[in-house]
Amino acid sequence: MTAAALKQPDAATAPQTGARLLVSSLEAMGVDVLFGYPGGAIMPVYDALTGSSLRHILVRHEQGAAFAADAYARSSGKVGVCMATSGPGATNLITGIANAMMDSVPMVCITGNVATGLMGTDSFQEIDILGCTLPIVKHSWIVRDAADIPSVVAEAFRVAKEGRPGPVLIDLPKDIQFAEVAQPFAAPIFNDPVEAADHAAIREAEAAIRAAERPVLYVGGGVKIAGAVDELRAFFGRTGIPAVATLNALGTIPTGAHGFLGMIGMHGTRAANEAVQEADLLVVLGARFDDRATGKLAEFAPHARIVHYDIDPAEISKLREATVAVVGDLKASLAATDPGPLAIDPWIMRCMARAQRHAARYDAPGDGVYAPALLKELSERAGDDFVAACDVGQHQMWAAQHCRFSRPEAHLTSGGLGAMGFGLPAGLGAKLARPDAQVVTIAGDGGFMMNIQELATLRRYGINLKIVLLDNASLGLVRQWQSLFFNENYSEVDLSDNPDFVAVAQAFGVEAFRISRREEVSAGIQRLLDAPGPCLAHVVIDPRENVWPLVPPGKSNAEMMEGA
Template sequence: MNGARWLAQALAAEGVDTLFGYPGGTIMPFYDALHGSDLKHVLVRHEQGAAFAANGYARASGRVGVCVATSGPGASNLVTGIADAMLDSVPMVAITGQVPTGLMGTDAFQELDVFGMTLPIVKHSFLARSVDELPRMVGEAFRLARSGRPGPVLIDLPKDVQNADASHLPAHAPLPTDPVPAAPDASYHEAAALIAHARKPLVYGGGGIALGDAVDAFRAFVEGSQIPAVLTLKGLGALPADHLLNLGMLGMHGNRAANMSVQECDLLIVVGARFDDRATGKLAEFAPNARVVHLDLDPAEIGKLRAVDAAVNGDLRRSLDALTPACTAQTQARNGGARRTWRDICLQRKRDCAPRYDAPGETVYAPALLKRLSELAPKAVVACDVGQHQMWVAQHWRFDDPRKHLTSGALGAMGFGLPAAIGAQLQDPAAQVICVSGDGSFLMNVQELATAARYRLPVKIVLLDNQALGMVRQWQELFFERRYSEIDLSDNPDFCAIAAAFGVAAFHVERADAVEDALAAMLACEGPALLHVAIDQQANVWPLVPPNSNNAQMLDPEADAAATAAAPSPTPANDKEDAHAIPA
């Protein structure tokens, strides 16, 4: 029983059943301990893939994801995935090998101070100097990863610590997760009073709802209060997409109904959201007429970017449960009043601003394809990469659960989608998992096709190919006077041939009238499959809030053109009364 074998048993005691990694010199003792272990190790083809797969596993399940790498480049290749977990509050434990303690500080082969490198992007870092430290470190690592606002923790393990005798160490006992405190009763009264007096209240829900296991409580609050709601990118699914009071996503690529309602409300009830710049636009002009009630577990988020009028700091589920009865009573007492009028305005705007899917032409219209796929696979877990396709998924997929939408929100890491989908599939082999990617993002971790093929994971990949870095191209078109710089991907490889080389079934579609059959063929495959979709390079994501603008200042040429086409033709002035109506 050496340190490495003790660690393998400790991981099992913590409830770990699957870990993602790639072996190398300084982590070899641990890989030797895995031989014959009950732990399922998934061999990825790049350490970044290991971190993103553990990340996807954790996002989809709510459990701690675990990734493993050797020292030096193995450890540094984990860094992007660790940062993503930190910024999106994902529980993860990263285990890295390290050179023997006697060689540390000597610039030994593959020595790297990963402890120092990761300090800004983890909840905590551990560096074991002795095998006797392992019980405390492992227990603390998992406790910290799970507790409060979740996040990643690093354990750096020198090779000699892994090899050291651990026969005297006790069997590992997991530490309990820190209890989540309830908010003070006084804060509920303050929040309820503000809600009672609001004439145009609006709920603004974020990713903290899922993290706090508060989805049911959030839905009960919205139902009881009958207050319209908007959601952030990470909050999508907290209310089902087809819920009457769900106005949709707000922010830079949010819909008009959500953004306009935020700008006009007189009270913003913020639940597990953090006033991210992509959600608020120009912060000084965000919800300019609104007072703020902010419910959040993390006290650092309350008042960080926007002053609040009532702070409810504590367990979100209990906070929502405490507020719902009072708000339900208020709603019943206010039927037919100003609040009912406000709700009707919001819902009418939602109907008026609903997206259209009848794009003319023979080419594939990506929003229509994604909407149709969400109808064909209503229970799917969707892992996105980053770019235009990510925003189209957020706008047009009909999510009913926030844990079914895996997206790199705060970091915006290209290459996230495929390995995250692999992690999500492995946490639930029976789940239907779909990766939506773009041609730029897909090539960043294309090697993980080998992982999907090796383990026969039935992940389905929809690859939207516009032969460009689409989001960068869109910004260069709009804000850089069409000076297109380094966005051309017209020399993309044959993606279907690449998939076939990895042993993955592949299909191609480029006509709108062939989309239905192509989607059906992809979904019918038993193992992994890729659908390569050729789309128009000039297609943009609308609406768009320009830089340094408020959320009411949306660009949306498609909606403007549709409105112009639907408007009645003006009647020519043919008498004096009409002539007077025309300004001089």
């Protein structure tokens, strides 16, 4: 990125504290919402927030601030911003920072710290947060001079957004926040350059695609990050190549599109996994060959050559040797790729016949709630405005398998880190980013308890988030693995002493009701979607239900297990 202009507010020559300079700098970068929790070492910044244009959302735990900022960024296309004090406030952000790093989400994390003269003395609530977060940020700054704050903030936003996005950290000692700066305030405004496509590599890719008889598009989350969804859909439409998606790429191609075979990997569809295993060419678009997608890597797509498009050269041939590498901006590269007519009709028909043969069924026996059917109906009833903010566990996989997603912003999930507790704060962040969307947090009883305190945030700000809480009174995915791979030794997965979730939600001032029978599902979904404010549907499901299909750990994607 290059500096294009300088923004100069009125009365900029008046002395400002570092704290007020930070607030002005965030305003200059276009920040409108930030998430945080105050404390001693960040108190000067909170004092400076008063009267600013920034809308601060007081979460009830700093982890909630990081997860909410992450989802706000995914939903809005902006950089998410979160803020915490030193010591435990800063360390409570770490899981959320790691989550953003794993899923390439642009986020600026601001922490207060003890005064510079106390650094290194083990003073009260002192922590080396820069050192703690070095492996999970793109870059970090400790501000030593308050006059540097505008340039540091501008650089932080540039680094967070450019190339492969990710989180950055700004650490502000308390004396720097108090320090006065008697100089004009000037924050550089950055413009994104248009990156040229590598046309020589693209011509090689086109030749490889034309030569293939069984090509498959392997779509990763980088497509959405690059803003290349339209280009992907155009390429998918004009080539007809069957496509599969990773967990973080769901919605890049609409769920019901002809030729889309579904999610790949451990809990992917049989149609997707078997197509990849038979393919003679994988066109990999912004994906990183994650182990949950590939299964046993040595046996993944054993007959396929690899054409790999990615902005990050470190991903090329990291896990699977690329036959052709197209490094650069995915949006520009996809738009420039046109292999011409392909003679692959027999392959397309074979893939689609398999997809039809192995399509999911929703006629499970019994009177209890069948979670896949509920989630499918929920997403269809909500329509194109549906956004699922998923926690982590069985419900996450059911949502990925059975919900209808019309765009990638409709599916928010902790993909790389798999962090329980993501769903509720992510839902509130997404709803603040897109207030007109029908945002639904989909959570399990285990993950929901990890950040249940954010119900208070929903109530305080009147955030109209809907919550589907699938309660099987256990850590369902761990229980499933213990059943299948640990001789049914159900160690520490029993959550039968859960609280009355309806009563808990109502105690927070959130409307809530319970569903326990299949006949209650349709009316319950309607009540949830029609509720005028935040609302929780507590859905009781059978603890013996498992997620199928499943690729056992360490096995090839060709070795899928199916339930009854």
